[in-house]
Amino acid sequence: MKAMRVGWSIIEALCSRATTSVIVLVMMCLALSVCSKPSTQTRVEDERGTLGDGFPRPFKVVTYNAWHGLHAGEVSVTPGESPERNEERLGMLVRQIAEERPDVVLLQEVNPLPKRAEAYVQALSEHGLAYTEIHQVDACGVRLSEERALVSGLNNGLVVLAKQELQLEKITGLKLSGDLGECESTSGVQLEELRYALIGVITLPGTSIRYLVVSLHLHSGFEAGPPFSEWLAAWHQQGNFERYPYLKWEIEKTQLRRVGELDRLVRELNKIRREGGYTGVIIGGDFNFEEGSLEYEEAEMLRLVDTYTQAQGDGEIFTADPIRNRIISEGEEEGSLPDLLTAIQGESTETKDEIVAAYRNETRRPRRIDHLFVDNFLPQHRLNQSRFGTATNADGLPASDHFGIMNTYSWE
Amino acid sequence: MRRLNKNHKRASRTSKGPRHGLCLLATFVATMVFSLGLSVAKADELMEVQALVDEARLTFARFVGHPEMTWLRENVKEAKGVFIAPNLVEAGYVITGSLGRGVLLVQDERTGQWSDPAFYSAVGAGVGLQIGAKRSEIVALVMTPKGVESMLSSTVVFGTGVDVAAGTIGGGLSGAMTPGLTADIIVFARSKGGFLSLSLAGTVLAVRDRWHAVYYGKSVEPTDILLARDATNWYSDRLRATLARTGARESQPASQAD
Secondary structure, three states, X not given: OHHHHHHHHHHXXXXXXXXXXXXXXXXXXXXXXXXXXXXXXXXXXXXXXXXXXOOOOOEEEEEEEOOOOEEEOOOOEEEOOOHHHHHHHHHHHXXXXXXXXXXXXXXXXXXXXXXXXXXXXXXXXXXXXXXXXXXXXXXXOEEOOOOOEOOOOOOEEEEEEEEHHHOOEEEEEEEXXXXXXXXXXXXXXXXXXXXXXXXXXXXXXXXXXXXXXXXXXXXXXXXXXXXXXXXHHHHHHOOOOOOHHHXXXXXXXXXXXXXXXXXXXXXXXXXXXXXXXXXEEEEEEEOOXXXXXXXXXXXXXXXOEEHHHHOEEOOOOOOXXXXXXXXXXXXXXXXXXXXXXXXXXXXXXXXXXXXXXXXXXXXOOOEOOEEEEEEOOOOOOEEEEEEEOOOOOOOOOXXXXXXXXXXXXXXX | OHHHHHHHHHHHHHHHHHHHHHHHHHHHHHHHHHHHHHHHHHHHHHHHHHHHHHHHHHHHHHHHHOOOEHHHHHHOOOXXXXXXXXXXXXXXXXXXXXXXXXXXXXXXXXXXXXXXOEEEEEEXXXXXXXXXXXXXXXXXXXXXXXXXHOOOOOEEXXXXXXXXXXXXXXXXXXXOOOOOXXXXXXXXEEEOOEEXXXXXXXXXXXXXXXXXXXXXXXOOOHHHHHOOOOOOOHHHHHHHHHHHHHHHHHHOOHHHOO
16 A cells, blocks of 8 residues: 555656656556567467357368459450359359358459459358458459449459458558559559558457458469479570570569569558557468469568468369369460560560460469468467369359368367 | 644645546556557658668669669679669759668678668759659669768768769670779669669768667667678568679579579
């Protein structure tokens, strides 16, 4: 009591003065910061407790490029499929979500927003599943409202679905690259390629533990992974293709754009985490790069962990797989060919043919370009990783040109 | 009397109770607002500095990756320091002004390791044909100890007491190196339209002490960061690695260079 009285006297003395002492501020700041930091032990117990309420059951996170279903021409964007096929793909994805019941689904190429995201939520509710959604448009053309747009069918972007109990909230739609334009939910002007990340937060039920969840789709550009680059270099070394440094530079520029996008994202996430006291983050999406690339090294140096390397699973998980996925094998391989042809214009016909043939081989190669990266996400759990979205229709077509990946976290 | 005074004081304290409570509450709220404001401001500033580090690295990668930048690539290993300004904005009408931010890193002659960055503001003025605004990226190789020393003061007029030259561009296909660049500092510049000839002479560089404090968590001078290596931050690792990799790549035999 005596100590309290002395303390009170000091506070009283300080308060009675016109200028409130900085010391009190600092002390209170210190007290607040100490009180707001749970010990590691507490955090682990909280996580265990969370999964004890109706659990233990696995906690599942899916990332899936749902394919926008559009055909992008030189100057226009048109539907790339019939309305019936579009509906069929929606139904296929919803059925697979209903079957696996992932807690969080990180989607890319959802088109058109916000209708398509709302359609997922509605369709899942018809399966008795309560999900909420957040979204961010990353390709909008010129759009004045939901109904009025220069390219009416285009309002493509990122979505996060989460079980209702996780109290999903959108923090921001962060522009990662592209100077000319902004896309909002139902309006925007896009004068060049824009890339965004959708950042949200989930709260584990019955706890104050909050995780950041991110869905993103990085710049595509050349689909030139390590094998194509190595072939080009070796072919050049043999005395072919004099202008090789210029094509190499064009490839590097697309890589550097993705590196810049990753940097931008991680800076923002670090800032959000410093301000908000989030426990960790999971980032899923179509990264358009493979393990062993410059961008993958960048992610590692930014202290992100590829969950593929942590997980138990069944070997390589290819997400862009022309051997098993007819949609990607039937059309998408031509996607970035015009960029390549521009880069090698002026070469002899023989040289061009060689390079295009090698590039086609590259685009027919199964690749793992969709990833789930984490920083301290459910670290005490055993992780299993598997492919998602492999179901096909009667014609053998899956719901998208990509396969997704699913992380299943469970207590050992 | 003393007892009376004491009682009076006690009574006074009792009667002031709500006021003191309010005072404490106000202090508490002010503390929260104050500390939140400080942490947000600091977080914003740190993000700004990190953005400069990232942009500097991408600028450097874009310069050394370009097929025409042979001289730059081949001389990074020999450089004593590198100054990178990823976003120098020049604007005006006849009389022009330029404004930007930059980083300076110094290479340890013994180990070849690059330091963490020191941060600078760059402000320049001049007369030219400029109308409107132009954005440039700058990479300057500091080739001599004298050149490094010239950049260690808190305010530096770029090029004072040292030789500054515009860098040579070319040699992409032949791989030929252009001889004859012997200045203390060699400046390479690029705008959206392509590479430029720019010396930066007369540009004032001012050390950003505040950014050093935010980035390194303590108050440090450029010499502490660049020479004594008393300040480090893991966030610079990628920038340092890019510089190191460029030097290493160019020193490999041609057959391994790609």
